Amino acid sequence: MTGKIKYFNSEDAAKILGVNVSTIKRWTESGTLDCIKTAGGHRKFLMSHLASFVEENKKKNSKVNLFSLESEQDIEISYHILKGDYIYLNNYVLEQALNCKREKVQQVFNGLYLGQYPLHQIYDLIVTPVLHQIGFLWSENKLSVIQEHLASQSIKDSIIRLQGIIKIPESNSVKALCISPSTELHDIPLKMVDHILESRGFSVLYTGQKTPTEKIEEIFDSYEPHRMYISSTIVDNREELQNEINYLCDAAYQRNCEAYVGGRAFDAIDYSHPAIKRRLFTFEEVYRY
Ligand code: B12
Incomplete structure (x- = not known):
């Protein structure tokens, strides 16, 4: 990659x-x-x-973690994985996530990756649309909040397990800080950004959900990142979020650290700060820039 x-x-x-x-x-x-x-x-x-x-050996070896060929459905799925049939796989992953079948979701991700499909394509063409569908079903009252939590957690767990098999190249010494604002619970996009950067050989510091950002200078000074990636989805209070983003970007700018931002919150706030190199919309862009 x-x-x-x-x-x-x-x-x-x-x-x-x-x-x-x-x-x-x-x-x-x-x-x-x-x-x-x-x-x-x-x-x-x-x-x-x-x-x-x-x-060559899938009939002989039913222990393969990619697609354990135990049922007719598994054989059908492995066929769609090998063909990279994203439309079919989206529906399948959604169904398995709604039923909290993490191992089935993971089989699809692992299978695609081992079938040479790039990580960013799995994130853009499977994970993102499936999460959007989960959000849609929830907003239409077709899912309860707990079902939404369980389904999105199944996706998150499967993404993290996929990262376990991804080969990481030797570090090219670019250091990246992946950060969420202090009001943000949506951390799945940032986790995917983290994985793509790792697969590019970056060394990544990932701060997780609801980062207490007020002491961020300490992290800049000890870790000395070359790049900062901010993911922001929810806008609780527009002015407070704007101030927090500006504060993070000021800290980065003073230290020659480039900022990249993503997430729908940037539809509502200004991102013309000089530290911000680019707003990224897809995971393919995270891989490319
Ligand atoms: C999963 C989920 C949750 C999970 C989060 C779990 C987790 N660990 O992340 C939980 C259950 C915790 C949750 C909570 C809430 N959620 Co929610 N959630 C979702 C859901 C279903 C998926 C989010 C997701 O990961 N999407 C996948 C990402 C990849 O897609 P994306 O956000 O469109 O991002 C794209 C780009 O912007 C870019 N990108 C995004 N971030 C970044 C970052 C970087 C650096 C880069 C380069 C690119 C990038 O990549 C994507 C590809 O285009 C969405 C539905 C949806 N349509 O997304 C609702 C959604 C985002 N949630 C919503 C809401 C309202 C909430 C709550 C307020 C609900 C509540 N009343 O408590 C809370 C918010 C809590 C908080 N303070 O953050 C709304 C937001 C509406 C709005 N106006 O913005 C949505 C849209 C649901 C809806 N239809 O109403 N949620």
Whole structure:
């Protein structure tokens, strides 16, 4: 994703395929699973090695974490994953999230990623529309608040689990601070920003929901970030939020730190502060800029 080739080691391959490391060794020795051997005798795997293994062995190996082929529906899903059929997968992920089936949601994310679909595409074309649908159902009173919480938490958990298998390149020494304003509970978009930056090799400091921002200078001075990403969705009090964003941007500007902002709150507030390089609308843009 960064232009560098991503390799998995035997431990990663074992985690992805749902077996132990000795099985990975056995499979590579018998030629069932392809790999590259380094001069030092270590096994390295490309995503394509794992993907073709899954493709060739899915009937034999029902333990694969990607799509455990236990039912007719699993076989159908794996077909849509391999084809990158986002419309079908959106409906499926929504249904599984509403039923709190995290493992099913995760299978789709893992499967797409291992099928070489970029992380930002999974976030833009599956996660975002599914969350919007959850919000729509809630606003139409078709979901209760607790159902909305459970469904969005299933998505969040699956995103975090997906990050566990993502190969992170060696750090290119760009340091990023990902921050939410002090009134913000919506942190799923910021978590996705964090993951994409990590996959670009950035070193990321993620502050989480409702960040107490009044002491932010301390963080700037100790961590010395090159970039700050602010995610803001909710506008409780427009003036207070504007002041808080300006305060964060002042701190960044004084330290030559570039700011990138995203989220619907920026429809309501001014983001012409000189620290702000750009407002980002999609995760593809987070990957690109
Ligand atoms: C999940 C969710 C929650 C969860 C949050 C869980 C969590 N840990 O994040 C919970 C249940 C806690 C919650 C709480 C509330 N929520 Co809510 N929530 C949602 C929901 C369903 C999904 C939000 C989400 O993650 N969307 C996915 C993101 C990726 O999409 P996006 O926000 O459109 O962002 C896009 C871009 O802006 C960009 N982006 C966003 N942020 C960033 C950041 C950066 C740096 C970059 C580069 C890009 C970027 O990427 C996206 C792709 O285009 C939305 C529905 C919706 N339409 O989004 C409602 C929604 C946002 N919530 C809403 C409301 C009203 C609330 C509450 C006030 C409800 C209440 N009465 O308590 C509280 C707010 C609490 C608070 N102070 O923050 C409203 C907001 C309405 C408005 N006028 O803004 C929405 C739109 C629902 C609705 N239809 O009414 N919510």
